[in-house]
Amino acid sequence: MLDKGFWGFGDPVGRSLFGGAFGWPLLVARRTAVERNIATMAGYARRHGLALAPHGKTTMSPTLFRAQLAAGAWGITVATAQQARVCREFGVPRVLVANQVLDPAALAWAAAETDAGFDLHFQVDSLEGVAAAAATTGRRPLPVLVEIGYRGGRTGCRTEATALAVARAVAASPRLALAGVTGYEGGLPDVPAVAAFLDLLRTAAVEMAGLLPPSAIVSAGGSAWFDVVAARLPGDWLPGHQVVPLLRSGAYVTHDDGYYREHTPFNRVPGEGALEPALDLWAQVISTPEPGLAIAGMGKRDAPFDEGLPVPHEVRRASGEAVPAGGLRVTRLMDQHAFLATSSELVPGDLVRFGVSHPCTAFDKWRAIPVVDDAGVVVDVLRTYF
Structure with missing residues (x-):
């Protein structure tokens, strides 16, 4: 496969994110969080007598459409006739x-x-x-x-x-x-x-x-x-x-680490449930050209930026050691570079795991998104059709 982030070494299912089958940057969906979010929203709709037609323009992923329908969705919402054609083609x-x-x-x-x-x-x-x-x-x-x-x-x-x-x-x-x-x-x-x-x-x-x-x-x-x-x-x-x-x-299916984290209605009604950010964007530090500055190999072509910049969560060293991303902050994005203000030590080759803000403008940048289990092993690949 020639998709962004995939090296094309056969079927990626069963492989670790860090075993050589993937490159960087790479957008990843965590299965546990996606499944919980779908179940949480389906349960909320049932309790309140709502029919749910999740807005499919968020993901344009037939795999996720099927999961939402299996959880009881009335149907799928889209924004355009072309998106409706995709739904029809995949059996919605x-x-x-x-x-x-x-x-x-x-x-x-x-x-x-x-x-x-x-x-x-x-x-x-x-x-x-x-x-x-x-x-x-x-x-x-x-x-x-x-x-x-x-x-x-x-x-x-x-x-x-x-x-x-x-x-x-x-x-x-x-x-x-x-x-x-x-x-x-x-x-x-x-x-x-x-x-x-x-x-x-x-x-x-x-x-x-x-x-x-x-x-x-x-x-x-x-x-x-x-x-x-x-x-x-x-x-x-x-x-x-x-x-x-x-x-x-529609955004509930993966939630986010920015806009919807602040604006989800579950902040007003916490007893009704909670949503989990389910998207991780992994990028490699490609330069540390001066004190307090690191450049990561991702940018506007990889990450949403319309409702807030990516949020660093974790640094993974070349040794495999994972440490919290304390002291890191994304200050701006170029096409394929992210500027990180840093008060901690980063070296070229380190990987940084970012959360994103606004899933609706994250999915459309990726044709293929690995789904990983809690151990970081790929269990599926989401295909998107924007």
């Missing part, structure tokens, strides 16, 4: 595209796959979006959700009148089926703002209740506010309808 039975789909080729594919039995939902937030989807041909109507937004946010209807007009246009089209309402609250600043937005989703659902099916999806949920979603969306609040409260959190 139900997908929600959390955006409008406007491209005629993508819509033709969606219509054909829907006719073939694929359970595909997507969002609309405009009459133009409804018209584009309604122009498809096929035997089965396409299920869509009306997206509600907020001023200054990204997509979604900005007024109740617009949302109702979009819902009526969907209901009037024989090619479309109104499945529910949806929104994204992840950009809001605090619990009160998120709660108010979720109440707006509920109000929108009530106003369009006469257009909704008996079982209506009401969907929200990034990875920072799912406790508020759990408090607001489940329940018997839509007269004449069963609400399917659909949570779309």
